[in-house]
Amino acid sequence: MTNGYLLSFEGPDGAGKTTVLERLLPLLREKVSQPILVTREPGGVQISERIRDVILDVNHTQMDSKTELLLYIAARRQHWVEKVAPALDEGCLVLMDRFIDSSVVYQGAGRGLDKAAIAWLNDYATDKRKPDLTLYFDVPSEVGLERINQNASREVNRLDLEALELHQKVRNGYLALAESESDRIVTIDATKPLDEVVKEAYDTVLRFLEKAVL
Numbered sequence: 001m002t003n004g005y006l007l008s009f010e011g012p013d014g015a016g017k018t019t020v021l022e023r024l025l026p027l028l029r030e031k032v033s034q035p036i037l038v039t040r041e042p043g044g045v046q047i048s049e050r051i052r053d054v055i056l057d058v059n060h061t062q063m064d065s066k067t068e069l070l071l072y073i074a075a076r077r078q079h080w081v082e083k084v085a086p087a088l089d090e091g092c093l094v095l096m097d098r099f100i101d102s103s104v105v106y107q108g109a110g111r112g113l114d115k116a117a118i119a120w121l122n123d124y125a126t127d128k129r130k131p132d133l134t135l136y137f138d139v140p141s142e143v144g145l146e147r148i149n150q151n152a153s154r155e156v157n158r159l160d161l162e163a164l165e166l167h168q169k170v171r172n173g174y175l176a177l178a179e180s181e182s183d184r185i186v187t188i189d190a191t192k193p194l195d196e197v198v199k200e201a202y203d204t205v206l207r208f209l210e211k212a213v214l
């Protein structure tokens, strides 16, 4: 049986990672024989999608930061047990639109919650499994927010409505994390044209897979 690999896609809001993932998927399906599962956090299974609705509801302005963290962790756990871990056991290449690093960066760097607590909760939710590779799509906060505002079809969520300051903390958090975990996290400049970003993401995934199967 082939190995399952866990690849996460991370970035500030408006970095375009979801669009890149959509474009990347057919290219990878053509090239890779392994089954591919694409899924997202928060969400991915019914219970976690319902938790997502609670977290992102624009009316929930009174939500406490620790409540928010615990809800993301609860959504992660259910998604992990029901969908991601079984897919890895079956040898899938799993592409995750956001994962543990989003909690480290949004709730840690962004909201200022205790980093050790977040690390522990992430481990608890995923039985200590980390991504094998993380693609970090980097854009300055102003560019990300501008893209969100331009995209009329995108659902606006509670996080999108937060101040620029939070988004800047998030971006700085990602940059620091990418530096400290450079063996796992590859940074891609997402201000480039979409075709170039997709190509870079594709090359990065293939390089990883070639190395992994050697």
Ligand code: TYD
Pocket: 012, 013, 014, 018, 041, 042, 056, 072, 097, 098, 099, 100, 102, 103, 104, 106, 107, 157, 159, 160
């Ligand atoms: P979503 O609409 O999926 O945004 P995007 O398309 O940018 O991924 O909304 C997810 C939001 O939840 C996004 O603002 C990031 C945030 N988030 C956290 O704050 N912590 C987390 O652990 C996760 C998974 C997401």
